[in-house]
Amino acid sequence: MTPNARVAAAIAILDDVLAGAPAEQALLRWSRASRFAGSGDRAAVRDLVFDALRRRGSWAALGGGPDARALMIGRLREEGIDPAAVFTGAGHDPLPLLDTEGYGDATVEPLRDIPHWLIPILSNDLADDLERFSQMIRDRAPVWLRVNARRGSPTEATASLARDGVTASAHADWPSALEVTDGARRMTRATAYVEGLVELQDLSPQIACLSLPLADGDRVLDYCAGGGGKALALAARARIDIEAHDADLDRMRDLPARAARAGTPVKPVDRPDGLYDLVVADVPCSGSGTWRRTPDAKWRLTSERLAELVALQTAIVSQAADHVRPGGHLAYMTCSVIRAENDGIVDQFLDARDDFTLVSRDLLLPPKGSDGFFHALLRRTEDG
Ligand SMILES: C[S@@+](CC[C@H](N)C(=O)[O-])C[C@H]1O[C@@H](n2cnc3c(N)ncnc32)[C@H](O)[C@@H]1O
Structure with missing residues (x-):
């Protein structure tokens, strides 16, 4: 799939999610109907869909509307890409922009990515941490592993992971917690994971x-x-x-x-x-x-x-x-x-x-x- 065809696929899946389908179900439905998509395509489309849900409020504002096309327009604008270069209608690209599409806010406002009704509640509850929290939930989560002391040490775990192409490093204060910095998608096939030396668990x-x-x-x-x-x-x-x-x-x-x-x-x-x-x-x-x-x-x-x-x-x-x-x-x-x-x-x-x-x-x-x-x-x- 071309990068633009992936955007078109993300739009179709997001249409489904915005109509009420759970994101995982909508992705699975698309996956089953898209045998032509390779594993790289599936991962990229998944990332587009999840990024759009994380940043739905700000991308809707940038893209000038709440629908799936506007979300992808918002994403392109946030990345400084001209939406017209992606929405061409050629091949499997998304259909060309309508005259009414492509216009929204010019700047990103992370608070828009918190549901509106919760902003006063979280302003009160998080006070000075609200800004950091609103930024944090816009980004993908890091992958953390817990070293299972019954199976080995953090050093053994990082060495075993490295042999399987996964780079992880121990937290300075909590050495049995390892952050995966490279190769996260290979994690569940790594020997250390399969044999119970590490478990997926957030820090x-x-x-x-x-x-x-x-x-x-x-x-x-x-x-x-x-x-x-x-x-x-x-x-x-x-x-x-x-x-x-x-x-x-x-x-x-x-x-x-x-x-x-x-x-x-x-x-x-x-x-x-x-x-x-x-x-x-x-x-x-x-x-x-x-x-x-x-x-x-x-x-x-x-x-x-x-x-x-x-x-x-x-x-x-x-x-x-x-x-x-x-x-x-x-x-x-x-x-x-x-x-x-x-x-x-x-x-x-x-x-x-x-x-x-x-x-x-x-x-x-x-x-x-x-x-x-x-x-x-x-x-x-x-x-x-
Ligand atoms: C946050 S999840 C637990 C996650 C789990 N501790 C873990 O680390 O993977 C909350 C769980 O509480 C269970 N639950 C809901 N109501 C409950 C109740 N009245 N008594 C006991 N468990 C309940 C749910 O079925 C759900 O599995």
Whole structure:
């Protein structure tokens, strides 16, 4: 495919997404119908679609309209390329520009890439960090790996990755976190990944898991385990007895295979039983801290959905707390930067429960972390 034909493909896929299709589904539909497209074409078209969703507000303004063609016009204008050179109608190029197309704002305004209704909320919640956050969610996310100490050291991991064409370097303060600087698309075929020496996990949840109190022999419950990312990170740290629970059992279907690959036993449980030294509640959330990875979710969030999530988080934290032994810990986590889902839930919980005290809380963002991620640690009193 020519570069211009890739733009035409991105427009067709974005039409589908703007009509309500989830981005991954729309891409899959296009992929299946486009046998002529090679792997390079597929990756390039995917990047165009995801970049357009990350920058939908600013590209719409630059491109002079909210539709898929305007988004691609906006992209070209941001890159200093004349849209008329791409929208030629020749071969598989997008159809020529209409007289009414191609005119919009002249300058990029990153705040437009935050849904309008959330700007006052995030201005209040993030204050001085808002500008950095709005810039961050316009760009592709870096790829971070967690070295699984059960399988080897960070040095062994970087050497193994290098043999498979993946360049990664360790974080200065958290050496078991490696940032992939080259060859990310080869990652999932690399021996280190296939054999469980490294796992894909963003830096921020890695920091949150490394910050938790953990000792050999501890009984630990991952209350919202999903795919088991946090459970596996904890199981790699110490010889713990870890159980994984999720309201939706199907979400944990890959966990036994992942745990076997990592050499870290994790036991899925239907119903948590008894009390635990540590309970992790990595609750469902808006995902606002990870919007650069799932940019269509950003445009789907509504204030009604946010209120539902806050109600769910309030209920889950209280259920999870009941499984903490006296003197044990409860870790509350979200990949959100919205205060109502973070400090709001923790404060409300502490007001309602005098058997818990706050140990620490932190909102991770670059440069301290990577994705936006909130984690709070609470301790149950000895007589709680
Ligand atoms: C943010 S995801 C967890 C991600 C996971 N911890 C990981 O690291 O891969 C939240 C999970 O909470 C689960 N969930 C939703 N409501 C729940 C509830 N009432 N009790 C327990 N889990 C719940 C969802 O099914 C979802 O898998």
